Amino acid sequence: MESMTFVLFGATGDLAKRKIFPAIYNLYLDQKLPQPISVIGLGRSNLSHINFQEKVKESIITFSRRFEHETAEMGDFLNAFRYNTLDVNNTGDYQKLLHLVKQREEELQIKENRMFYLSVAPEFFDIIALNIRDSGLGATNGWKRLMIEKPFGHDLQSARQLNKKLSSAFEEEEIYRIDHYLGKPMVQNLEALEFANPVLQSIWNKKHIANVQITASETVGVEKRAGYYDQAGAIRDMVQNHMLQMLMMTAMNLPKKINASEIRNEKRKVIEALLPVKKEDVHTQIVRGQYISGEINGQRVPGYKDETGVDSDSNTDTFIAARVWIDNPFWSGVPFYIRTGKRMREKSTRIVIEFKNTLDLNQKVEPNLLIIEISPGENVSLQLNSKNPMNNGNIEPVRINFSCEDSVGNGSEVPEAYERLIYDALIGDSTFFAHWKEVELSWEWVQPILDAFDENLLPFHEYSSGSYGPDASNSLLLENGFKWWLDEKIQENKEKLLLK
Numbered sequence: 001m002e003s004m005t006f007v008l009f010g011a012t013g014d015l016a017k018r019k020i021f022p023a024i025y026n027l028y029l030d031q032k033l034p035q036p037i038s039v040i041g042l043g044r045s046n047l048s049h050i051n052f053q054e055k056v057k058e059s060i061i062t063f064s065r066r067f068e069h070e071t072a073e074m075g076d077f078l079n080a081f082r083y084n085t086l087d088v089n090n091t092g093d094y095q096k097l098l099h100l101v102k103q104r105e106e107e108l109q110i111k112e113n114r115m116f117y118l119s120v121a122p123e124f125f126d127i128i129a130l131n132i133r134d135s136g137l138g139a140t141n142g143w144k145r146l147m148i149e150k151p152f153g154h155d156l157q158s159a160r161q162l163n164k165k166l167s168s169a170f171e172e173e174e175i176y177r178i179d180h181y182l183g184k185p186m187v188q189n190l191e192a193l194e195f196a197n198p199v200l201q202s203i204w205n206k207k208h209i210a211n212v213q214i215t216a217s218e219t220v221g222v223e224k225r226a227g228y229y230d231q232a233g234a235i236r237d238m239v240q241n242h243m244l245q246m247l248m249m250t251a252m253n254l255p256k257k258i259n260a261s262e263i264r265n266e267k268r269k270v271i272e273a274l275l276p277v278k279k280e281d282v283h284t285q286i287v288r289g290q291y292i293s294g295e296i297n298g299q300r301v302p303g304y305k306d307e308t309g310v311d312s313d314s315n316t317d318t319f320i321a322a323r324v325w326i327d328n329p330f331w332s333g334v335p336f337y338i339r340t341g342k343r344m345r346e347k348s349t350r351i352v353i354e355f356k357n358t359l360d361l362n363q364k365v366e367p368n369l370l371i372i373e374i375s376p377g378e379n380v381s382l383q384l385n386s387k388n389p390m391n392n393g394n395i396e397p398v399r400i401n402f403s404c405e406d407s408v409g410n411g412s413e414v415p416e417a418y419e420r421l422i423y424d425a426l427i428g429d430s431t432f433f434a435h436w437k438e439v440e441l442s443w444e445w446v447q448p449i450l451d452a453f454d455e456n457l458l459p460f461h462e463y464s465s466g467s468y469g470p471d472a473s474n475s476l477l478l479e480n481g482f483k484w485w486l487d488e489k490i491q492e493n494k495e496k497l498l499l500k
């Protein structure tokens with residue numbers, strides 16, 4: 001890998017502390033960092049290089065699952081870090097930054113390859129990109145790349161405006177838009193599941209699949225992010241990006257060649273084929289909700305409106321369920337259901353593929369299911385039907401489980417999303433980053449939903465914390481003769497409860 005400078009805007013922030021520094025450290029341990037590397041942290045806080053290195057060390061000790069004890073290697077690692085005080089609006093500060101970047105490039109004899117990572121509030125994305133261009137930081141004789149955090153815009157128009165500004169400083173190939181769901185091992189495994197298994201490949205279409213259910217439910221509430229979340233809601237926070245990215249990854253056709261441009265091309269075809277929902281019809285395809293107080297894991301939790309920083313009459317959505325139709329020859333007529341919410345019964349991200357039931361037995365049998373657990377566990381299981389000799393030979397569903405954690409080693413060795421994504425960006429592989437076309441088309445699909453929310457054209461449901469969301473989300477599936485498939489463990493528990 002080529003030597004480079006890694007410039008981190010927002011180096012004193014929460015994301016840097018919890019995710020970025022530990023990820024860089026883990027890459028260092030795995031010898032996946034270029035040698036030498038210069039890392040320059042930026043923020044308005046007044047820190048010396050040593051203070052900054054101490055902060056990086058603290059974050060690694062606290063948040064890296066690989067940290068055991070301090071070694072001489074840690075010293076070498078920290079030695080690559082420098083700090084520069086910078087206010088994003090102050091053009092003079094970019095000149096000081098340029099001076100430090102060049103000084104380190106000369107000291108370390110590294111090429112002018114520059115990675116700029118924007119871990120700052122979204123309102124700063126454009127101003128930073130323009131200053132990188134205008135200050136000369138972007139005028140390198142090596143490569144330059146921009147890693148950019150979410151959210152990418154607040155709606156279709158603002159996303160387009162932002163992209164226009166970024167494009168005046170960076171080419172599309174130089175922009176790495178992070179969607180951390182694309183860094184999750186099981187999301188990355190989706191193409192391999194289909195690609196490497198002819199059995200699955202042959203049935204991955206409307207002829208055999210009855211519906212697809214993509215869930216990302218969380219038990220946490222809004223936490224300390226009310227300022228951002230109350231303006232965003234689940235529709236912007238999760239649906240426009242993570243949920244639609246998972247949908248694209250599930251429904252895309254296998255490209256002839258597995259590379260970034262082919263995969264992104266196939267994903268784009270899926271998002272392009274989504275049936276638009278007219279503002280007036282949003283109420284027929286989308287369910288929105290907001291959590292009220294309830295119990296999670298035996299603990300009483302407050303309702304959304306009572307959370308710190310939330311407006312007491314806020315009508316921000318903390319839950320969304322949607323029925324999505326893909327109008328192409330492979331998927332037309334197959335509903336894709338997506339569902340995401342905060343303060344739900346379980347923390348679970350998973351994709352359930354329900355196969356069509358074509359058998360004509362005297363007995364009602366459950367459909368075959370392929371269940372892809374994305375997090376917290378990484379697992380694939382298949383629900384088949386089999387005779388149960390202990391129950392008069394009745395046909396009953398059995399689950400065949402393939403734990404991916406077992407096959408890749410113990411959980412702590414599996415690289416986390418940020419590690420994977422930072423590594424990919426360092427080597428210039430943009431496969432698991434969102435292309436502008438995907439982002440724009442996602443906003444295009446979401447925009448009428450935002451408009452309908454603004455004009456209050458659909459019901460606003462409350463749901464108890466610790467539940468599965470509003471009942472209306474069940475109706476969305478019932479209308480097509482389906483139901484949400486719940487987590488296996490929950491099902492087992494329910495059965496036990498019924499037996500009591």
Ligand SMILES: NC(=O)C1=CN([C@@H]2O[C@H](COP(=O)(O)OP(=O)(O)OC[C@H]3O[C@@H](n4cnc5c(N)ncnc54)[C@H](OP(=O)(O)O)[C@@H]3O)[C@@H](O)[C@H]2O)C=CC1
Nearest residue numbers: 010011012013014015043044045087088119120122149150
């Ligand atoms: N935290 C998380 O879990 C996640 C965050 N994100 C995204 O990552 C980005 C960063 O989030 P997060 O770390 O939580 O935010 P924080 O508020 O914790 O950190 C913001 C950073 O920006 C710096 N900053 C603020 N104002 C300025 C300024 N005028 N000039 C220069 N630097 C400034 C702050 O440094 P200082 O105060 O020293 O100036 C700080 O380093 C956001 O886009 C967020 O949406 C995405 C997914 C998850």
Ligand SMILES: O=C1O[C@H](COP(=O)(O)O)[C@@H](O)[C@H](O)[C@H]1O
Nearest residue numbers: 180216218220237238242349375
């Ligand atoms: O991007 C976000 O994702 C998290 C959920 O991520 P996960 O990896 O824990 O599933 C969500 O809590 C947050 O609101 C959102 O901004």
